[in-house]
Structures are given as C-alpha cells and as structure tokens.
Amino acid sequence: DAGITQSPRHKVTETGTPVTLRCHQTENHRYMYWYRQDPGHGLRLIHYSYGVKDTDKGEVSDGYSVSRSKTEDFLLTLESATSSQTSVYFCAIMGSTGELFFGEGSRLTVL
C-alpha cells in the first residue's frame, strides 16, 4: 500500500463546469503523476510533478492544469469540462525504489 488517496472517486458534471480532482499521498514521495485511461488508448500521461511547484506536461495535457503546493497533494483541474474529458483518471507516485504505484482511480463523466 503506497498510501495514495484520490477524491472524488466518482463525479458527474456538465459541460463547461470546472472540476478538480485531488491526489493525496502519505509518504512524501517527490514524483507524482496524473494519467487518464480510455478504451483503445490505454494509460496516457496528462501532467506530472517532480516537487512542490514543479510540474510538467505529458502527452495529453491540453485542457488540464495541475498544482502542487504541498508535497502530499497533487491537484488536477479541468477549467471547463468537455465531453471528451469523460474518462477514468489515475494518480500515481514513484516510490523510493523507482517503482510506480497507482491510486484507486476517479471516474469522471461530463454530460
């Protein structure tokens, strides 16, 4: 158990509304990641963070922003949700040995 908690686990929202997903870790690991998983596309990296206030884009970052004001929290924000952002979102951390550990996932539906 890598001590990763995602919230909310399920959310239904309407097009155009802002949405924030939270990832919380209890072990002070430096690297944190947000992925989305869609049928036919596997797991794709949205953004990642390598420290407080240090973030970078992944391959599918358009329409998403992130923030990391504390080591333990990594927030993913959809400023104006669209139906194409309906997906399952996974947070992950890189452990001390370099191994990747995932949270339980957050299922987002944008109507």
Next chain:
Amino acid sequence: GIQVEQSPPDLILQEGANSTLRCNFSDSVNNLQWFHQNPWGQLINLFYIPSGTKQNGRLSATTVATERYSLLYISSSQTTDSGVYFCAVVYGQNFVFGPGTRLSVLP
C-alpha cells in the same frame, strides 16, 4: 518517442493453462514494470524488473534489456488472473505504457 507494444492483444485460456505475454519496446529504457488491472479497475503491481528474471508464486517475468523485450509468464492460470496486463517502461522521468493484453480465464 518510445514505442511500447504488447502481444497478444487478447487471450482466452481454460483454467489451469499456462501463458506467456510479451512486451517489446523501441529504445533503451531505465526500467520496466508489469501491472495487472483487475475487473474492478485496480492497477496492481506485479513486477519491477529492469533485467533478469523474477518470480512471485505462479507468475514470473524476464526482461532482456539489450534485446528490448520482456515476458510475463502465468502458470496454472486461475479465474482471478483475468483482467488486463500492462507493461510500462521508464523513459527519462516518465512511464510509458503499452496497450495491454486482455486475459480471460474460463472456469
């Protein structure tokens, strides 16, 4: 960027059968992991294996980094082995995932 391929894309087995899943990657990588995504969507770590062979119960994995592939062996499969198996390679600071192999084990 790096390409990660997995084969076969789908596999159906009878309970008790053995199987081999393959992961090929197009460039040198720093490390490699295998994951199992169960039918409830949880991503479970199986192996963290940059090279060599590791075993954990009925599962084992071998990575030949110089030839850019890794194999996951499942022996005496059980219905609880069903799900999708992903390999992921560490490329720079990021993890790049293959498309997965969907395994169905029938009772």
